[in-house]
Amino acid sequence: MFAAAGDAMLSHGMKQTGNISIHHLQSVILAILNPWVAIGILLLLAFFATYMTALSWADLTYVLPATSLGYVLLAFVARFLLHEHVSPLRWLGIALITGGVGFIAGGPALTEHLHVECSEANSPLLSKTANDGTPSEVKS
């Protein structure tokens, strides 16, 4: 939600700012002063904090699909709030992207399996837990 709202506000702000020329890079700095762009940046920072927290206990290829809901939200925001034209083909594309990442999210949690393997390599205590399925922290 943070990512979708942030991107939408950035888009709205950048459309107000106008096209940025490579020869006038200072216009990028001025764009940040636009309130919509500033709020968009704050929302994306909130997304970043939650994303980092998730990455601390799950794999990148597990966390990323979980953000797929943002694509759907973004399409609705673009269509109904920013009044952009979203063609049927684009809707289908968005559906395929969402389906693809949802397909992964619905699969087995390889993340935990990988973590157990890493833990086994690094910790003899946890290698015991993989055998009987009881976490060492619980045992102690």
Place this chain on the structure above:
Amino acid sequence: MKDLYTWGGILAITFASVVGDVLLARAMKQVGDVGALWRKSGLVTVIRRTLGNPDFFFGVTAMAVAFFSLLFALSWGDVSLVGPAAASLTYIGNAVAAKIFLHERVDRRRWIAASLVAAGVALLAG
């Protein structure tokens, strides 16, 4: 020409995002479970350990490059194209990079899903 700029921006976002994601993922694995660390040692320790990680610093730098690429791309193209296209291409790039650099298991199921995402991107570009 505008489409060329838009897709150039999308590719720049993708490359910088993949580099950033891989570095940040590696940094957060080194930091450890944020929730557990917070309960055990407090928020200050979490922040200090995260910000003090070199991978985190370089990851954020790469993300900053991706962000400014996003600003450029959004000024040239629609958010409903730039957002999903860059994000889905980033996902495919991340799957490859995570397998190579983070040694994550990317099985057949995940490659099929990556193909679905790639098809979605192709439709978005149409």
